[in-house]
Amino acid sequence: MERKPLNIAAQCLSVAPMMDWTDRHCRYFHRQLTKSALLYTEMVVADAVIRGDRQRLLSYDDAEHPVALQLGGSDPEKLAEATRIAADFGYDEINLNVGCPSDRVQSGTFGACLMLQPDLVARCIEAMRRAAPDTVRVTVKCRIGVDEQDPEIALFGLARDVIAAGSQAVWVHARKAWLQGLSPRENRDIPPLDYDIVYRLKRVHPDVFIGINGGITDLDQVRDHLTRVDGAMLGRAAYHSPGILAGVDAMMSGGTAAEPDYQRIMEAMAAYADRHVTAGGRVQHVTRHMIGLFQGMPGARRYRQILTVETAKPDCGPDVLFAAMQAVHLEDATAPAA
Known part of the structure; x- marks a missing residue:
């Protein structure tokens, strides 16, 4: 069945990519609660897509659409090859991880440490865009900076470069990632949230989809964010209290939420x-x-x-x-x- 590309001008609520959580079973369950939310896979390393068991890593149920694959990597050629492979599986979006702060990710030179190499990230996005068909959008998910970076320089510089390279959306976890001194778990809570910088990023790029992530716990907060940016991303709140997703479709369509069946x-x-x-x-x-x-x-x-x-x-x-x-x-x- 032929699919049209996602309407990236429309507002969007998504469920964040979460390691060990947003596997295909989780996504199928979440899809029973909401038909409109964009669902993300766990991060999959580009090398694994190229060399590993693709059916195990990339297969999903058609009911999961719209569904996005998040890739990890820093080699433009490998990311392009992984994008071509993933596109054949029919994903609606392929997202590059520039936000994960785990030690394992850093050792592979991808994730949040790529905030320090915006030129490389831009080359990765350019290669992924060339490899992706028009029906698949290519996007980035990042932090506002890492360690001692000035977020005003790090975030706006990265966004400028990846947008110029062809990224069709920038999702921002509105915290710094501290690669030294904090564990991945602590990096989800301890660095303070700065939503305002994401709002300012949207004002600088009014024609580009800008989404916000981090600390969002209910749909009232989602509504507020969507008055300032194009997308809001639920993470742990959607996983631990998935009933929240039952109100998403009505919220996005302007209707009234009904009791879930x-x-x-x-x-x-x-x-x-x-x-x-x-x-x-x-x-x-x-x-x-x-x-x-x-x-x-x-x-x-x-x-x-x-x-x-x-x-x-x-x-x-x-x-x-x-x-x-x-x-x-x-x-x-x-x-x-x-």
Whole structure:
């Protein structure tokens, strides 16, 4: 089926790429809650795409669209080759990681340390754009700077260079990354947020999609950001309390959020889990992403307990989802996405 390129002029809410979390099972689950949000993969290293098991690394369910692949790397030729391969899998967007601060990423000379080499990032983006078909947009996700960099110089300089090289969007995690002195986990919380600098970046580039990430916990905050930038990205809030995603479609269309159809969601996920088990997987691979679905509702604790304990058993089947859902008192709760 022929697909049209994403409308990059439109406002967008996305779920951030998160290592060990936003795998294909997580994305399929999130898609049951929202049809409009852009879903990101975990970061995949370009070398792995070129040399590794492509089906395992890049395959996904068609229901996940719109879906973006995030690549890690710093070699323009390798990133171009990985882009060509990924484009054949039908991704809507291919994003270059210029924001991850982990030691493993630094040792590979990619991620946030690339903030120190904006010229190299621009060459990578130029190569990726040449390799990508018109139906696939190429984008960057970065920080506002690293270590002692002046964000006014680092962010605006990087953005200028990658936009000139052809990046069709710049997603900004509105914190510095401290490559020395902070762990990856600490880098998600300790460096202070600076949303204003991202707003200023948008004013400098009014015709380019600018998205914001970092510390966004609810849809009210999303609405506020979208008055100043083009996109807002939910990270841990979407993973730990995925019910928030049930309000996204109504928010983006200007409608009123309705109570999620939890029975439909569970039926869809049970069928998906059954297909995964038939292919040799385990139910737990799917259900681990669903633990927070009823966060804050009566019976949520028992729901989490059932999914955690029962799915660890080797003979557990998809019916565990319905057993867990029975513990939740939906009649006593309102939609968590309100």
